[in-house]
Amino acid sequence: MRNIKRKIRPDEENKQNSPWNIAADFDVEMSFSAMDIAGMLKQYEMDYQTNMNVEEISALLYDYTSGYPFLVSRLCKLMDEKLIGTKDFVPWAGYHIQRR
Numbered sequence: 264m265r266n267i268k269r270k271i272r273p274d275e276e277n278k279q280n281s282p283w284n285i286a287a288d289f290d291v292e293m294s295f296s297a298m299d300i301a302g303m304l305k306q307y308e309m310d311y312q313t314n315m316n317v318e319e320i321s322a323l324l325y326d327y328t329s330g331y332p333f334l335v336s337r338l339c340k341l342m343d344e345k346l347i348g349t350k351d352f353v354p355w356a357g358y359h360i361q362r363r
Contacts, residue, residue, distance in 0.1 A: 294330035297321050303339070313347075 301321035308317055328334035 293332060295325070295332055295335050296330060297325040300324050300330070300335055303335075307339075307343075 298321075301317050304315065304317045304321050307313075308315060324335055324338060328338065
């Protein structure tokens with residue numbers, strides 16, 4: 264990639280640590296902690312009053328996803344759009360999910 268870039272760009276624009284260098288290290292933590300997930304669920308709870316056990320659900324989401332942002336968001340979206348309001352949905356209040 265570096266050699267191709269050098270042929271395309273003028274020499275003054277050649278930089279080893281450029282943001283365009285896809286092989287450069289990216290040291291930013293992108294995963295959510297259980298506390299981060301709990302913060303999002305608390306906001307959801309304030310908006311929709313589901314009576315969910317925020318700490319328990321956030322811990323379960325973290326356990327299942329290891330905090331991977333896409334998976335956390337996707338599971339929350341599916342729970343909100345597909346699960347709530349179905350006949351198989353058990354209200355959050357007093358409901359304990361068994362961990363697998």
